[in-house]
Amino acid sequence: MADVEERQGLLDDEDDVSFSGRRSATGPGRPMWAICDPSHLLHRIVVLMFMCFLGFGSYFCYDNPASLQTQVIQDMKLNTADFMQLYAWYSWPNVILCFLGGFLIDRVFGIRFGTIFFSLFVCVGQIIFALGAFVNRFWLMEVGRFVFGIGGESLAVAQNTYAVNWFKGKELNLVFGLQLSMARLGSTVNMNIMGWVYNQVASLVGSSGYITLGASLMIAGLTCLFSLICALVLAFLDKRAEKILNKEQGRTGEVIKLTDVKDFPFPLWLIFIICVGYYVAIFPFIGLGQVFFIEKFNFSPAEARAINSIVYIISAPASPVLGFMVDKTGKNVIWVICAVVTTLAAHMMLAFTFWNPWIAMSLLGVSYSLLACALWPMVAFVVPEHQLGTAYGFMQSIQNLGLALIAMAAGAILDSRGYLFLEVFFSACVCIALIAVVMLYFVDYLRGGDLNLSAAARAKLQKENTSDSENKRRTNKLTEGELARLKPMSAFGLRNRYLSRLGAQLPDHCSTHLSSLAHRSVLK
Amino acid sequence: MAASRIPGRRLSVFLCLLQLACSCCGALLGGADTHRRKLSAELNPGWNSSDPPPPPGVALLHVRALGDNDTLHFLFCSQGAPTLLLVHTNTTNSTVKVDWPGFLARNTTGSLQVEPQSSVLYSSALLFSRLWEYDDVNDTADPQALPPSSFLPPLELQNFSWTGLDAAAPTAQLCASPGLANSSLCLQFSVFESEGRDPMWPRLLHNDNSSQLRVWLDKLTPRANHSRFSLELQAVGGAYPLDRVEVLRSIDDEYTPSIFKVSQWVASPANSSEVLGFVQWKPVAYRQADAVLEVATPCRHSTPGPVGGAAAASGLVRAFYGPEPPARGLNISFGMAGAPLYNTTRFLSWTLLVGVGSPPVDSFSLLVLVIMAVGLGTPMILLLVGGVCVLTRKRAGPQGLGYEPIN
Numbered sequence: 067m068a069d070v071e072e073r074q075g076l077l078d079d080e081d082d083v084s085f086s087g088r089r090s091a092t093g094p095g096r097p098m099w100a101i102c103d104p105s106h107l108l109h110r111i112v113v114l115m116f117m118c119f120l121g122f123g124s125y126f127c128y129d130n131p132a133s134l135q136t137q138v139i140q141d142m143k144l145n146t147a148d149f150m151q152l153y154a155w156y157s158w159p160n161v162i163l164c165f166l167g168g169f170l171i172d173r174v175f176g177i178r179f180g181t182i183f184f185s186l187f188v189c190v191g192q193i194i195f196a197l198g199a200f201v202n203r204f205w206l207m208e209v210g211r212f213v214f215g216i217g218g219e220s221l222a223v224a225q226n227t228y229a230v231n232w233f234k235g236k237e238l239n240l241v242f243g244l245q246l247s248m249a250r251l252g253s254t255v256n257m258n259i260m261g262w263v264y265n266q267v268a269s270l271v272g273s274s275g276y277i278t279l280g281a282s283l284m285i286a287g288l289t290c291l292f293s294l295i296c297a298l299v300l301a302f303l304d305k306r307a308e309k310i311l312n313k314e315q316g317r318t319g320e321v322i323k324l325t326d327v328k329d330f331p332f333p334l335w336l337i338f339i340i341c342v343g344y345y346v347a348i349f350p351f352i353g354l355g356q357v358f359f360i361e362k363f364n365f366s367p368a369e370a371r372a373i374n375s376i377v378y379i380i381s382a383p384a385s386p387v388l389g390f391m392v393d394k395t396g397k398n399v400i401w402v403i404c405a406v407v408t409t410l411a412a413h414m415m416l417a418f419t420f421w422n423p424w425i426a427m428s429l430l431g432v433s434y435s436l437l438a439c440a441l442w443p444m445v446a447f448v449v450p451e452h453q454l455g456t457a458y459g460f461m462q463s464i465q466n467l468g469l470a471l472i473a474m475a476a477g478a479i480l481d482s483r484g485y486l487f488l489e490v491f492f493s494a495c496v497c498i499a500l501i502a503v504v505m506l507y508f509v510d511y512l513r514g515g516d517l518n519l520s521a522a523a524r525a526k527l528q529k530e531n532t533s534d535s536e537n538k539r540r541t542n543k544l545t546e547g548e549l550a551r552l553k554p555m556s557a558f559g560l561r562n563r564y565l566s567r568l569g570a571q572l573p574d575h576c577s578t579h580l581s582s583l584a585h586r587s588v589l590k
Numbered sequence: 591m592a593a594s595r596i597p598g599r600r601l602s603v604f605l606c607l608l609q610l611a612c613s614c615c616g617a618l619l620g621g622a623d624t625h626r627r628k629l630s631a632e633l634n635p636g637w638n639s640s641d642p643p644p645p646p647g648v649a650l651l652h653v654r655a656l657g658d659n660d661t662l663h664f665l666f667c668s669q670g671a672p673t674l675l676l677v678h679t680n681t682t683n684s685t686v687k688v689d690w691p692g693f694l695a696r697n698t699t700g701s702l703q704v705e706p707q708s709s710v711l712y713s714s715a716l717l718f719s720r721l722w723e724y725d726d727v728n729d730t731a732d733p734q735a736l737p738p739s740s741f742l743p744p745l746e747l748q749n750f751s752w753t754g755l756d757a758a759a760p761t762a763q764l765c766a767s768p769g770l771a772n773s774s775l776c777l778q779f780s781v782f783e784s785e786g787r788d789p790m791w792p793r794l795l796h797n798d799n800s801s802q803l804r805v806w807l808d809k810l811t812p813r814a815n816h817s818r819f820s821l822e823l824q825a826v827g828g829a830y831p832l833d834r835v836e837v838l839r840s841i842d843d844e845y846t847p848s849i850f851k852v853s854q855w856v857a858s859p860a861n862s863s864e865v866l867g868f869v870q871w872k873p874v875a876y877r878q879a880d881a882v883l884e885v886a887t888p889c890r891h892s893t894p895g896p897v898g899g900a901a902a903a904s905g906l907v908r909a910f911y912g913p914e915p916p917a918r919g920l921n922i923s924f925g926m927a928g929a930p931l932y933n934t935t936r937f938l939s940w941t942l943l944v945g946v947g948s949p950p951v952d953s954f955s956l957l958v959l960v961i962m963a964v965g966l967g968t969p970m971i972l973l974l975v976g977g978v979c980v981l982t983r984k985r986a987g988p989q990g991l992g993y994e995p996i997n
Contacts (some may be wrong), residue, residue, distance in 0.1 A: 362850050480848075481882065481884075484844050484846065485847065486842050486844050494961050497968070498965075504973055505976075508980065512980075
């Protein structure tokens with residue numbers, strides 16, 4: 067325990083502890099400013115700023131095509147199917163990288179170089195993307211999105227690893243929350259500002275066209291450059307802190323074993339289906355949303371961009387509230403059913419009515435946040451802890467596969483059959499998710515699983531299990547796995563759990579599976 | 591790029607197959623609309639074939655659409671401005687009689703008649719009178735808001751020499767060259783036996799009471815840097831002329847992607863909602879011959895108002911309605927603020943329906959209904975079956991308390 071306290075001293079705000087640390091590190095007679103002192107809160111706030119802006123560029127630029135949909139289509143003379151390739155190409159590398167990101171950071175690059183490396187990819191990808199527009203070569207834009215995709219998701223992993231490394235302790239929840247808000251801010255700002263940027267550039271250049279588009283995307287690329295600078299500064303500060311405080315480099319601790327896949331239980335596969343069926347009806351829809359609102363609801367482009375970003379805006383405040391609610395009540399399956407049904411209703415509203423789309427989009431925003439809070443933690447209930455990393459990696463991998471395929475399909479459907487059919491198609495995807503979640507409910511019920519227990523029942527069961535766990539361990543080999551299923555409740559809960567592990571028992575590099583919660587799909 | 595299109599194509603093949611299956615089911619279950627008309631076409635009715643052909647530029651196509659107890663006469667003529675005259679009679683043996691000397695002289699009222707005259711229920715003529723070209727410097731695409739100085743002298747369609755009309759098929763085509771030799775302004779006229787859709791976008795739903803006109807303007811050299819075009823239509827009616835334009839919103843854009851409106855210019859008796867005749871279009875034009883989503887450009891119409899000169903412009907109107915029939919006109923302007931100019935592709939096509947009775951109304955395709963029914967039905971059935979399963983298990987439950995560990 068003494069060891070733990072020493073470790074946590076690093077995080078303590080109280081001056082006396084950090085003072086002694088500082089003394090020993092820098093030698094007597096040369097006191098540092100608080101802002102330069104790695105153990106001081108003020109310094110860590112500075113670090114936090116850089117950390118938040120580290121992901122800003124990638125979130126800002128991810129939805130660039132959506133915010134400039136009409137302009138991209140018009141200037142590059144595309145059809146919608148080609149346009150959606152920009153999203154598909156982003157997803158393709160991540161079908162594999164979801165497994166590899168953690169490994170690359172831990173074993174190959176290290177957190178500092180890895181972060182710089184991935185930021186570089188994001189930055190170069192965006193520059194290639196803009197260059198493609200600049201020289202009117204669409205294939206170059208696709209290459210740009212591919213390179214951007216290689217960096218984007220893994221950068222989110224790196225960002226969270228940094229956060230754990232600097233803030234393990236009581237501030238971490240807040241830090242994750244801030245990063246989340248920053249991510250949403252990036253997406254929202256992008257949605258609402260890029261049209262204006264394009265118009266400004268157009269009035270400077272004198273006409274709209276691919277040159278204007280390229281220049282606007284280049285300007286958007288500045289955010290990536292900014293993020294790259296943040297990565298460099300963070301690397302420097304981290305290195306410096308390591309020297310001064312003798313601390314270890316951060317690790318994701320992600321363990322992926324592909325052979326685990328054959329042991330995945332049936333409910334987990336159902337969860338995968340829900341995940342794919344649900345998310346493919348959200349992200350490609352947002353990618354195509356702007357023109358939909360202009361064409362169907364006669365919105366002005368600015369209004370259309372605003373309503374298209376409402377999902378992100380709503381989920382910022384709704385996520386913590388709903389997360390807390392799901393934590394307190396349990397009954398995850400019921401919550402997932404609610405989220406899926408609400409989303410289905412929202413999509414059907416958009417498809418079959420002229421009702422004010424703010425209603426449907428707000429519903430979509432709320433249900434989307436609710437699903438994220440209720441669905442992702444369920445994975446931890448059905449697989450044993452040592453397989454969690456693989457399960458999350460796999461889930462995100464097939465999610466990206468689904469996103470890539472459905473993005474292409476959505477573009478083709480829109481081109482040939484229009485928005486009604488597209489919305490019907492998205493509704494059908496959500497229906498598949500609904501079928502899977504209804505099956506999950508019954509499968510869980512018949513198997514006597516604990517997915518749908520209330521929080522109170524869960525706590526009670528956990529108590530019983532711990533009290534006679536000795537007894538059970540003899541009779542049932544799976545008890546440990548079952549125990550693991552009972553503990554976690556939410557993404558934040560999971561993070562907390564690993565956190566307590568980090569602080570209390572385990573060495574730093576064993577912060578298992580933390581990063582698997584850190585991909586864009588969860589953050590968003 | 592080429593590779594990227596393949597999934598889309600595959601998908602559409604799949605969708606087509608699915609739809610084929612669905613429509614087969616539909617045909618088996620409900621049975622298609624059996625209302626049909628028998629079509630017969632004749633070029634220059636009453637012209638003595640032994641005589642020399644009529645002067646160049648004059649051709650009159652008569653299509654007779656024979657129903658069970660009524661007849662529709664479609665007359666499409668290129669003397670002067672291209673004109674479509676539609677006459678609805680309540681007998682199956684009404685005929686068109688043309689007094690050719692008077693018709694060619696364009697000074698005799700009644701030189702074209704539908705007999706017996708008492709059988710005429712409704713008649714209406716639609717003529718394409720002018721093509722306006724304006725210099726849209728500020729990119730507003732709103733001809734009504736522009737000063738007269740931005741307008742270039744209009745192209746008077748009655749002055750063109752129209753060629754190409756024949757009676758080969760239920761589809762006829764009339765073309766003229768408004769500018770240089772390779773430029774063309776064409777009208778394609780189609781009449782239908784029964785309900786259906788043209789394979790080409792905007793794929794308007796037509797019935798046996800309507801005919802379709804597709805107008806396109808190809809390779810015309812614009813006379814200004816920011817040229818946009820608008821087309822003037824004039825309608826002449828008998829007792830009930832076309833008067834107001836209704837714009838209906840439709841959630842169904844399956845056949846005309848991204849277009850959620852349909853405009854119809856209708857003729858109805860005063861104080862009645864009954865529609866006698868209509869001109870219907872979707873507010874979209876296409877900037878390439880191969881009409882696809884990315885070349886769609888919106889269009890809008892002006893409010894119809896009284897105009898003069900219809901009889902002077904069109905030989906058919908003069909012959910059927912007389913020297914001064916009241917006429918109403920409106921302009922269809924192509925493009926919208928920010929939409930590409932004509933110059934980018936030098937092509938514009940626009941399609942409209944002209945017919946009697948109520949305009950056809952789009953409905954959901956069977957494919958959409960089937961997908962929604964399966965999508966919503968399956969979870970419901972699953973819930974039901976699952977619920978029953980759980981209930982029976984619960985009822986059978988109390989006897990055994992489940993499995994006990996063996997040791």
